[in-house]
Amino acid sequence: MITMLIVDDHPIVLEGTKNLFQENEDIIIDTESDATCVIQRIKNKPYDIYLIDINMPLENGINLARNIKAIQSNASVILYTGDDITDYYPLILERKIEGILAKTASKEQILRTVRAIANGEIVLPKNFL
Amino acid sequence: MRSKLFWPAIILYLIIGFYLNYVNYSEPYIQIGLEEENGRWVISQLYYKDWAEGQNISVGDAILTVDTEPINELKQLRYKSKILSANEITILKPDGDLINIHIKHLDIPQQFIYVLIIPACYYLLTLFVAFYLHFKQRNTKLADLLILFMLTVSLAYVSSGVSGRMDTIGIIVNRSSMLLCLVILLHFLRNYYSFVKTNWVFTNNIKLFYILPFIAFILGCVGTIYPASNDILSNVILAIFFILLVIILSILLISYFKYSSPQLKILLNSILIPFLPFLFLYALPKILFHTYILSSEISSLFLLLIPFSFIFTQLAERLFDIEYHITRLRYYVIFSLIFTVWFTVGLYLIAGHYLTMTVMSGVAFFTFASLVILFYVKEKVDYRKRKILFSTKGDYIHQLYTAVDKIGKTIKINELLEKFAYEVSMHLELEDVFVLTYNYDKNEFITNAGESITIDPDIMEEIRLGEIRKIDKVYIAFLHQDAHFKRALVLGHNNTIQLKDEELLWLELLLLYVNNFIENTKMVEELLEELKHMKQADDGQLPWLNKLLWLRFEEEKYQLAQELHDTNLQEQLHIAREVDVLVNAKNTTDIQEKLAKIHKQMVASLHELRTYCENLKPPLLDTLGLNAALEKLIRKVQGRANFALIYTIDRLYLEDERMNLMIYRLFQELLNNALKHSYAASVEIHLKEMNDGFEIIYKDDGVGCNVEDIIVAESMGIQGMQERVKAFNGQFAIDSNINEGMFIRIMVKEGSETLDYDAHSG
DSSP states (O other), X not given: OEEEEEEOSOHHHHHHHHHHTTTXXXXXXXXXXXXXXXXXXXXXXXXXXXXXXXXXXXXXHHHHHHHHHHHOTTOEEEEEESSOGGGGHHHHHTTSOSEEEETTOOHHHHHHHHHHHHTTOOOOOGGGO | OOGGGHHHHXXXXXXXXXXXXXXXXXXXXXXXXXXXXXXXXXXXXXXXXXXXXXXXOOTTOEEEEETTEEGGGOGGGGTXXXXXXXXXXXXXXXXXXXXXXXXXXXXXXXXXXXXXXXXXXXXXXXXXXXXXXXXXXXXXXXXXXXXXHHHHHHHHHHHHHHHHTTOHHHHHHHHHHHHHHHHHHHXXXXXXXXXXTOOOOSOSOGGGGGHHHXXXXXXXXXXXXXXXXXXXXXXXXXXXXXXXXXXXXXXXXXXXXXXXXXXXXXXXXXXXXXXXXXXXXXXXXXXXXXXXXXXXXXXXXXXXXXXXXXXHHHHOSOHHHHHHHHHHHHHXXXXXXXXXXXXXXXXXXXXXXXXXXXXXXHHHHHHHHHHHHHHHHHHHHXXXXXXXXXXXXXXXXXXXXXXXXXXXXXXXXXXXXXHHHHHHHHHHTOSEEEEEEEETTTTXXXXXXXXXXXXXXXXXXXXXXXXXXXXXXXXXXXXXXXXXXXXXXXXXXXXXXXXXXXXXXXXXXXXXXXXXXXXXXXXXXXXXXXXXXHHHTGGGGOHHHHHHHHHHHHHHHHHHHHHHIIIIIHHHHXXXXXXXXXXXXXXXXXXXXXXXXXXXXXXXXXXXXXHHHXXXXXXXXXXXXXXXHHHHHHHHHHHHOSSEEEEEEOOOOOSOTHHHHHHHHHHXXXXXXIIXXXXXXXXXXXXXXXXXXXXXXXXXXXXXXXXHHHHHHTOTTHHHHHHXXXXXXXXXXXXXXXXXXXXXXXXXXXXXXXXXXXXXXX
């Protein structure tokens, strides 16, 4: 059983992303569109994995990831962005996040990454090296 | 006591007084002591010795007739061996000469003045003052008592001469009025105490004391029936008189030492001081040295001042005023006296041989009087011309200071006016002080004028700046005026008011201050309002700038729309059409393959769109920071460039985050120029940290250009960079020549920019 919170300020993306996991009953999805509410929310109910959009107006995903890890050190964070993901690879090495996914990534890629990270593995694309 | 007693009292006073004065006038008072010797009445004592000498009357002469009647028929001689008054006497000198003497008032000036003229004058004066008090003072109970007191004192005085002649009515009037005047005084004091809110230390049952003068009246009647008892009776009356006097004085003394209020002090002084001449100049020397400095007639005249000194308590209800006048007079008198002594001594030393003592004392007195008058004249002139006043306490300035200080602490105008009125009422000891606000437009008063005081609107319209007017029973002082309202201060006090010059000046000054203060307060309020409006209208402050900005924004938007329309939109349209084809395709065998192709196209289109967005908003700048963003930019340029790009990027710690964007844009512009125009083999770009700022150095070995040309041509975005750097208070230096490459140095100090910003915002 994997619990996951998806944070994105665009409701349509949020809905689309959630739908990707519909058929996987072992992954339980919650969503949050307001980045500033996340910390308060996970104090009561922590998740295994956080899938977070980087470009959010009130708090960007990188800061949010840091804040989550500050109160929940075992949390796994996957950033999720429409930007060029190669810019963010260094964050994985700095152990600030566990993974990075492009919004254009396929369903299969996403599922694989989530499962791998849930298993404590790190999935890196080839062009990272 | 009610004012209906006034007219009966006056009529009684007139009748009795007329009679008494007539008796005094009818026969001169001569007072010749007699002794019976061998059946003849012989003169043993002469009271007016000068007169007797002049008329050749001497001790030992026998009196034959008085007023043409034989002396033996004079009734009074039975009880008193004296001739008290007579118009004509016949004496027999020891040598046998018969002398007939007609006595006229003027023959004996002393008796003429002290027995006839002064009592008569006092009588008339009292009458006038009584009328004055009655009509001026609106019949307060105190005034009535004072009038009665003065009338009885006057009667007692006038009757004293008459009773000396053993006149029946004179004796009765004299005895009753002596006691009556003290009882009335007691009554007056009791009421006066309650008027000035001081505790009355004696019994409140004053009416009981009115029995005493009644007893005196009865005793007087008894005395006329049994003339032999006169001496005893007069002693009884004197004893009661003395007891009453002691009671009154002790009341005053006790309450003065208990409460020591200025009113009591003056009251006490006004009773005690008239006694002093009698005590020190007559009674004490008489007892101690058997001689006197001032005769009893003269020294007792001072006692008659007592009723008049009480008038002050009525005329000026605010005893404060008397104190002011007394201290001022004392001040002037002391000054004048010192100078007079100085002057007289000088005069004596210089011209003492030629001048008699009489001339000297006359000159001294004249000098003294002139000086006192001079001081008063000077004071008037000073006030009229220069607004300078004699100040007894010297604290008017101080009080003005504290009043202004207290008033100045208020912020709102209404509060200010209230405090001002309070200060004025406290300082001037007035009861009704308030600020009247008059509305011009509606011609009506806004603040209630109070029930007791009504002000004519015309007066409000008339009164001008700096004016203090006395209207009827109140003063009205102009305070402030603006477009809609006129404010005035109204001062009233118990239906009677008289402000001194000093107080008026004080008030005038304070009014001026308050007027200015209101003006300033209003100005500050208006300024604040204006500032508020300005703040609200701040955006519209530079319409041309707004217009320019708006046009620029619109232009940008137009360009954006055009670009998106030309590129991404077309692609998306194409994809949509392809998908539509697939949706309606009948042959679904290779649909997967075709969809994958479309997906590829879409991702490509997305990438293009992302690049486009990244151009508009530099990526990473607000997530990973300036350095990451610059690194990414440089990697991108390196990917496209034909030149070798050498770069160093220091990590900057800038307070102003907007600087990051500027630096990024400068890099972007410089590198874009290098890509497009330089044709360089190698390009260097450096971002260096400096003390409170940064420096960007760009260097290439490309074709270069003429600097003037660039600036004129507005090409290459160099001008844009220059402007941006200037906007941040930086320095932009460019050095280039054709075929000699290009060197650009940009320096921005954060401190100077911040300072400048502060200066503007401050």
